[in-house]
Amino acid sequence: MKIKPEKRIYLNAHNTKIARQFQRELWKFFERRCLLKMDKIDLIAGCDVSYRRDKARACVCIYSFKRKKIIEEICIEEKISFPYIPTFLSFREAPPLISAIEKIKSKPELYIFDGQGLAHPLRMGLATHMGCLLEKPTIGFAKSHLYGVFEEPPNIKGAYTFLKTESGEIIGAVLRTRKDTKPVFASIGWGVDVAFVIDIIMELVSRYKIPDILRRADYLTKNRRKNDKGTCS
């Protein structure tokens, strides 16, 4: 899938000042309605990025929710173009992620990213940022906190509390995807609501606290230490 040509300008920012402006401009593409239904969804994409020296490697793993199996995997490698700066993660990860997503053949209905969605000071975490570029439903799945107020959820698998802005708006959930482990921060990315986020994430986790599809993408991202020149499948 290709993103609209006019949106490519948002991929690279020369500095945080411009990056901040891009984050504000992208907000106009945000979709708040929930475009998906649990009983109809099928193809879901788990996306992750890892770094090695001056290269970033992005991997996308597409899973068929109905057939319960992975149907496609794509990995790409390219030069790192932006440093890691809290609240500006998108400018480091979106370029390689878009490169990988533009190579997939199937048509995912939902994309899950390693990071926040609306749980960001400007509501522009990686997942929301990617959603505004792709104009497709996205969810942010983070292992730690960046933004938002919440209470600790009970130590029971499936328990959750809402992640809110200072003014009380619900932007995501602090979800206990596994007992006796720290809860995760799942937030609305683009085109989904909190109930959907919670339902789908719980459906995608099995034995571990991270959804299998994201663990797989993470694995593909790092399993290239020796040979491998950029391809895998």
Add this chain to the structure above:
DNA sequence: GCGACAG
């Protein structure tokens, strides 16, 4: 000024 700070 101080603390917090996705990956």
Add this chain to the structure above:
DNA sequence: ATCTTGTCGC
């Protein structure tokens, strides 16, 4: 995220 060895616990 990455750099890294062993180690505690189910």
